[in-house]
Amino acid sequence: MAILLGSIADDYTGASDLANTLTKNGLRTVQTVGIPDPSLALPDVDAVVVSLKIRSVPASDAVAAAASAERWLRQRGAGHVLYKICSTFDSTDAGNIGPVTEALSDAAGGGVVLVTPAFPETGRTVYLGHLFVGGQPLNESPLKDHPLNPMHDANLVRVLTRQSRNAVGLVDLTTIAAGPGAVKARLDAFRTAGITAVIADAIFERDLETLGEVALETPVSTGASGLGLGLARALVRSGRISSGGATTTDAIRPVGGLSAVVAGSCSKATLHQLDIAERSMPVLRLDPEQLLAGPDEIAAAISWAGDRISAGPVVIAASAAPETVSRLQLLYGREASGHAIETATSIITAELVERGVRRLVVAGGETSGAAVDRLAIPAFLIGPEIAPGVPVLRTVGNAQGDMLLALKSGNFGGDDFFTAALAMMH
Ligand SMILES: Nc1ncnc2c1ncn2[C@@H]1O[C@H](COP(=O)(O)OP(=O)(O)OP(=O)(O)O)[C@@H](O)[C@H]1O
Numbered sequence: 001m002a003i004l005l006g007s008i009a010d011d012y013t014g015a016s017d018l019a020n021t022l023t024k025n026g027l028r029t030v031q032t033v034g035i036p037d038p039s040l041a042l043p044d045v046d047a048v049v050v051s052l053k054i055r056s057v058p059a060s061d062a063v064a065a066a067a068s069a070e071r072w073l074r075q076r077g078a079g080h081v082l083y084k085i086c087s088t089f090d091s092t093d094a095g096n097i098g099p100v101t102e103a104l105s106d107a108a109g110g111g112v113v114l115v116t117p118a119f120p121e122t123g124r125t126v127y128l129g130h131l132f133v134g135g136q137p138l139n140e141s142p143l144k145d146h147p148l149n150p151m152h153d154a155n156l157v158r159v160l161t162r163q164s165r166n167a168v169g170l171v172d173l174t175t176i177a178a179g180p181g182a183v184k185a186r187l188d189a190f191r192t193a194g195i196t197a198v199i200a201d202a203i204f205e206r207d208l209e210t211l212g213e214v215a216l217e218t219p220v221s222t223g224a225s226g227l228g229l230g231l232a233r234a235l236v237r238s239g240r241i242s243s244g245g246a247t248t249t250d251a252i253r254p255v256g257g258l259s260a261v262v263a264g265s266c267s268k269a270t271l272h273q274l275d276i277a278e279r280s281m282p283v284l285r286l287d288p289e290q291l292l293a294g295p296d297e298i299a300a301a302i303s304w305a306g307d308r309i310s311a312g313p314v315v316i317a318a319s320a321a322p323e324t325v326s327r328l329q330l331l332y333g334r335e336a337s338g339h340a341i342e343t344a345t346s347i348i349t350a351e352l353v354e355r356g357v358r359r360l361v362v363a364g365g366e367t368s369g370a371a372v373d374r375l376a377i378p379a380f381l382i383g384p385e386i387a388p389g390v391p392v393l394r395t396v397g398n399a400q401g402d403m404l405l406a407l408k409s410g411n412f413g414g415d416d417f418f419t420a421a422l423a424m425m426h
């Protein structure tokens with residue numbers, strides 16, 4: 001299998017978001033969970049998205065994992081590797097966007113890396129280096145209250161500089177509007193000045209098409225699904241995609257079994273979707289303090305689900321409002337509480353699958369990563385889109401048999417996302 005485009009995603013929901021965008025824009029795409037075992041039979045594809053869980057781990061761990069994935073992708077022919085980050089630039093001053101971008105650039109022999117989290121379809125735009133989320137500057141958006149990576153600065157040149165060894169530049173919208181030639185000239189000037197990463201503005205898809213065309217001629221880029229769109233369209237325009245496009249129908253053949261939703265995302269969108277789900281499905285709100293206190297809350301949740309699940313889908317959520325999250329974090333620490341809750345939700349997920357769940361929605365990137373790892377799912381085929389950034393996924397090589405999943409990024413999906421997702425999985 002020779003691949004044209006490789007990607008390393010820093011979380012699993014982000015990986016499925018990107019795989020969805022690449023598929024929609026004409027690339028046959030598979031999402032692997034980590035570097036796949038050589039024995040795993042993968043379909044013939046144009047693009048592979050390797051999902052890692054490296055958004056909120058120590059920078060050195062993130063760099064090591066990304067470097068291995070990059071080697072694997074290059075050995076399979078990838079001429080360009082996109083490091084898929086969150087469209088809201090989720091990170092801290094310790095990383096991991098800067099350190100991983102620099103390491104991937106070094107591995108590819110240096111050069112300037114284009115960096116942009118813009119994803120206009122979901123309201124993420126970048127202007128003069130400032131990230132807007134649905135019309136609000138990043139630092140005024142709900143991301144200011146993120147449980148793991150609270151974002152307090154919308155100026156991405158500043159944010160990335162704090163995470164990087166080298167200086168960071170800006171390719172502004174005026175340059176991008178002047179076309180690929182103008183962007184390349186700007187990158188050459190940055191290279192001469194010793195700059196190795198540049199934030200690129202992008203408001204419309206046409207900006208990302210320009211950036212994709214330029215990025216494709218370089219070995220590495222860093223961005224969200226918008227840059228994926230630009231790269232995919234540039235590849236298709238280059239005539240190098242011979243497959244005649246991607247199909248998603250195979251991915252949604254019915255799997256039967258029971259269905260459930262597990263949520264650990266505390267985003268404003270997820271909290272609202274849970275309120276709406278309560279109108280049509282049984283919803284169990286876990287007590288986070290009890291989850292941290294011992295296994296009883298997990299056992300109670302499994303028993304609660306067992307009493308209801310044969311009658312229809314159930315929802316189990318650790319998600320809580322920012323005040324509750326802050327209180328827990330004050331008591332137990334930010335990382336420790338996040339990690340403990342991910343472990344608890346992943347155990348609950350595995351128990352549900354043990355009891356026959358085959359159609360599963362998980363809300364939250366870290367939450368999804370922990371759940372998919374516990375289930376030991378090796379890879380996914382990409383099915384149709386449920387909402388921008390969230391496709392139906394079909395497992396490949398799964399020990400429990402075929403399953404359909406949706407891994408929902410915290411901020412994605414409409415009000416009725418959970419019912420809409422389950423309605424597409426049979
Ligand atoms: N009640 C709670 N109190 C504190 N932390 C919580 C609580 N419920 C969940 N968490 C933790 O909050 C974090 C949520 O991150 P996660 O990545 O799953 O969601 P998200 O950030 O909204 O999604 P995405 O990364 O896709 O945008 C996880 O570590 C989860 O364990």
Ligand SMILES: O=C(O)[C@@H](O)C(=O)CO
Binds near residue numbers: 085
């Ligand atoms: O880019 C996004 O916003 C999402 O794919 C994501 O990475 C959230 O975890």
